[in-house]
Amino acid sequence: MRRTSFANWPCSIARTMDLLGDWWTPLVLREAFYGIKRFDVFQEELGIARNTLADRLRRLVDEGLMEKRAYQQEPVRYDYVLTDMGRDFFGVLAAMNRWGDRWLAEEAGPPVVFHHDRCGQEGHAEVVCSECKEPMTAENTRPRLGPGYPPRLAERPDIKARFAG
Amino acid sequence: MRRTSFANWPCSIARTMDLLGDWWTPLVLREAFYGIKRFDVFQEELGIARNTLADRLRRLVDEGLMEKRAYQQEPVRYDYVLTDMGRDFFGVLAAMNRWGDRWLAEEAGPPVVFHHDRCGQEGHAEVVCSECKEPMTAENTRPRLGPGYPPRLAERPDIKARFAG
DNA sequence: CTGCTGGGTCTCAATGCGAGACCCTCGTAT
DNA sequence: ATACGAGGGTCTCGCATTGAGACCCAGCAG
Numbered sequence: 001m002r003r004t005s006f007a008n009w010p011c012s013i014a015r016t017m018d019l020l021g022d023w024w025t026p027l028v029l030r031e032a033f034y035g036i037k038r039f040d041v042f043q044e045e046l047g048i049a050r051n052t053l054a055d056r057l058r059r060l061v062d063e064g065l066m067e068k069r070a071y072q073q074e075p076v077r078y079d080y081v082l083t084d085m086g087r088d089f090f091g092v093l094a095a096m097n098r099w100g101d102r103w104l105a106e107e108a109g110p111p112v113v114f115h116h117d118r119c120g121q122e123g124h125a126e127v128v129c130s131e132c133k134e135p136m137t138a139e140n141t142r143p144r145l146g147p148g149y150p151p152r153l154a155e156r157p158d159i160k161a162r163f164a165g
Numbered sequence: 166m167r168r169t170s171f172a173n174w175p176c177s178i179a180r181t182m183d184l185l186g187d188w189w190t191p192l193v194l195r196e197a198f199y200g201i202k203r204f205d206v207f208q209e210e211l212g213i214a215r216n217t218l219a220d221r222l223r224r225l226v227d228e229g230l231m232e233k234r235a236y237q238q239e240p241v242r243y244d245y246v247l248t249d250m251g252r253d254f255f256g257v258l259a260a261m262n263r264w265g266d267r268w269l270a271e272e273a274g275p276p277v278v279f280h281h282d283r284c285g286q287e288g289h290a291e292v293v294c295s296e297c298k299e300p301m302t303a304e305n306t307r308p309r310l311g312p313g314y315p316p317r318l319a320e321r322p323d324i325k326a327r328f329a330g
Numbered sequence: 331c332t333g334c335t336g337g338g339t340c341t342c343a344a345t346g347c348g349a350g351a352c353c354c355t356c357g358t359a360t
Numbered sequence: 361a362t363a364c365g366a367g368g369g370t371c372t373c374g375c376a377t378t379g380a381g382a383c384c385c386a387g388c389a390g
Contacts, residue, residue: 003188003348003377004188004212004213006192010276010277011192011195011262011265011277012261012263012264012265012269012270012275012276012277013192013195013258013261013265014192015265015269016264016265017191017192017261019269020188022377022378023169023171023182023183023185026182027176027178027179027182030176030179033303033308034308034327035327038336039336039337039338040335040336048169049378050337050339050379050380050381051338051339051340051378051379051380052377052378052379054339064268074386074387075337075385075386075388076386077335077337078336078338085268087302087303087304088267088303090302090303090306091260091264091301091302092257092261092264092292093178094260094292095257095260095261095292096177096181096257097177097178097181098256099177099181099253099254099257100176100178100180101177102253103229103250103253104177104180105177105313106313108313109311109312110177110313111175111176111177111310111311111313111314111315112175112176112177112308112309112311112328113308113309113310113311114301114306115307115308116296116297116301116306117305117306117307118294118297118299118305119294119296119297119299121294121296122296123296123301124294124295125292125295125301126256126292126293126294126295126298127255127256127257127259127260127290127291127292127293128290128291128292128293128298129279129283129290130288130289131281131284131286131287131288132283132284132288133291133298134281134283134284136255136256136279136281136288137252137255138198138247138253139252140281140282141255141279141280141281142279142280142282143198143278143280144277144278144279144280145276145277145278146278147274147275148270148271148275148276149276149277150276158210163277169379187346203368204367204368205366205367205368208368213348214347214348214349215348215349215369215370216347216348216370216371217346217348218369219368219369220347239355239357240355240357240367241355241368242368243367243368243369331390332389332390333388333389334388334389335386335388336387337384337385338383338385339382339383339385340381340382340383340384341380341381341382342379342380342381343378343379344377344378344379345377345379346375346376346377346378347374347375347376347377348375348376349372350372350373351370351371351372352369352372353369353370353371354367354368354370355366355368356365357366358364358365359363359365360361360362360363360364
């Protein structure tokens with residue numbers, strides 16, 4: 001059975017999960033944010049199988065999150081760097097990191113903290129509303145039909161009910 | 166080959182990915198945020214195989230993100246509700262949703278938008294620094310060793326180099 | 331001419347995913 | 361008394377994916 005594809009669902013979360021592809025992809029991106037560029041370094045740091053890494057990098061390049069760049073000729077050597085699309089994924093990783101720090105860390109505390117150059121302090125990620133800058137939580141936020149929702153689906157009673165809130 | 170476990174890596178992103186388990190889990194959580202509680206409804210809305218759903222729900226309960234609750238006796242019927250830990254995951258989904266809206270939406274725009282009760286406006290998620298409330302991006306944020314990082318590992322030159330920035 | 335570095339591909343076994351069928355317990359309509 | 365439907369699952373089984381490790385190739389250094 002082929003894995004069910006979410007790429008065409010009317011849901012950005014599903015689409016995002018679909019292209020993440022698996023557990024390794026976010027970790028490859030994490031390494032990229034750490035500044036890693038070269039195949040071998042990704043491979044050693046993560047302990048990922050080489051074929052799996054080749055596959056994930058190829059996917060990330062295809063999807064537009066990374067770019068394969070020849071950094072020298074004779075012999076040609078490639079490295080992998082984040083595109084704007086890839087760099088923008090940082091927020092997602094930061095939110096994940098925060099959640100993990102909060103709920104999965106051991107007594108000793110979070111393994112990694114973030115230094116925010118902008119203010120010079122160590123802080124963690126917080127997810128806020130773009131309009132009022134106050135925290136966005138499950139309690140104070142509700143989904144609504146957006147402009148990109150397929151009109152035909154939007155007619156269905158169960159869908160209507162879901163977004164009625 | 167058994168899937169490599171990230172549960173004990175010194176990285177909250179890896180740990181989070183490890184317990185997500187697969188592509189379905191975030192979507193099950195999404196449904197839960199939409200207010201879905203019952204097995205059959207999860208199953209119909211997502212079109213997920215019943216055994217896979219049973220497995221994911223069991224995992225979410227085991228990990229502490231959801232609770233199985235008897236909502237009636239004779240016959241006993243159970244439903245699944247988010248715990249505090251589960252509800253706190255909203256931020257991660259919101260960040261994912263925002264990224265997907267930005268980079269994967271079609272011309273028509275995002276399929277779903279968020280209404281923020283707190284301010285009464287429609288906004289999207291933004292990831293900011295907990296200290297200064299300014300956006301946290303790959304460019305202005307750097308990882309540092311945190312208190313929970315395994316001391317033995319922290320000695321390694323490659324690890325030192327990575328967090329030197 | 332041997333071996334090292336960098337960036338991969340190939341082979342193959344073992345998981346795990348997912349469809350669909352099946353199961354169990356009540357409550358209710360026939 | 362019996363069939364049927366709702367609710368919440370488990371069982372079986374085929375195929376796709378995962379991942380370890382071996383192998384490949386090009387250039388350069390000893």
